[in-house]
Amino acid sequence: MDYTSRMGGKALGARLRRLSETIDRDATRAYATAGTRFEQRWFGTLNQLAINGPMTVSELAAALRITHVSVSQARQSLEKNGLIASQDDDADARRRYLALTGAGTRLIRRLQPLWRAMEAAALEVNAEADDAIAALDRLDEALARRSLFDRIMQRLGNEETNS
């Protein structure tokens, strides 16, 4: 039991952060070992485009539950690497449709075995942890019902409720 676990709730954020970093790092290492240049942040966008076909920045942000800013940055990186291409929408000049290029499609195909291995490894760990993913679901739900901020403020007797 290390520091963050002994701290109970107080270091929950730090705890989650560290865990996510450990996992990200291992994934990055796996990509490197597999000899493929791949950035973590590409995954969501690439995966969505493979599933749904061309999508706009905002659609991707909504689907991935990240900000459009992050999608925009991922887009730049993906385009620079020739994995996707953007195309203006004739009907609405604000929109920018992103689509996989041939190279993008090939990369996804090449990564299939690795992604399957990652998925299997993650599920194995999850099983050993007695379905930690379900616990994360419950955490998400609890926070969606009422944010941590609101809960903190209530306890301080400080009903600003600006959220």
Add this chain to the structure above:
Amino acid sequence: MDYTSRMGGKALGARLRRLSETIDRDATRAYATAGTRFEQRWFGTLNQLAINGPMTVSELAAALRITHVSVSQARQSLEKNGLIASQDDDADARRRYLALTGAGTRLIRRLQPLWRAMEAAALEVNAEADDAIAALDRLDEALARRSLFDRIMQRLGNEETNS
């Protein structure tokens, strides 16, 4: 059920990252609302120094399970804000002992109510999530037994075992 949960293990890292960011953000907002300038990364160091008295950078890193680099950066920020002071060790010139200043001690005292509220809020969420913290413990343990990287590599038939 959003994207990351539907993805099962494949987006586990992203999932944890998002959750930790949500919590960090709410905590930051709570500090701001409480009218106190406070950076998340100060917490671990400040807390350890309050508990144990003066400690070196490496000792803090080990206790907090982060790199000495992060501690070193937190130190600079804490010193710049007058909350801690460093002092050279006469016996070993490499060592740098960090200790709370009066301002640091006062800040901690002033933050006690907020920290208690945060702790209580976190425990409430944790209870609603049916002890998600325990699930995180199990996740840590599973990954300590065998890293995600090793599990992935094994599945790829690629026994590099460079870890």
Add this chain to the structure above:
DNA sequence: AGAATTTATGTAGGCGCCTACCATTCTGGC
């Protein structure tokens, strides 16, 4: 039609943490 608002996307800069690398100081074997 023109103004106000909303929507779509982008840039700048920040967060907390990391790896890679560097300098200095201490220590243990010879």
Add this chain to the structure above:
DNA sequence: GCCAGAATGGTAGGCGCCTACATAAATTCT
């Protein structure tokens, strides 16, 4: 006593994501 290697701390630069703000285009209101 000296020198290789370990220990301690630091800097540079990066990661993936964010908020705050900016711009342009579409839509709504009157």
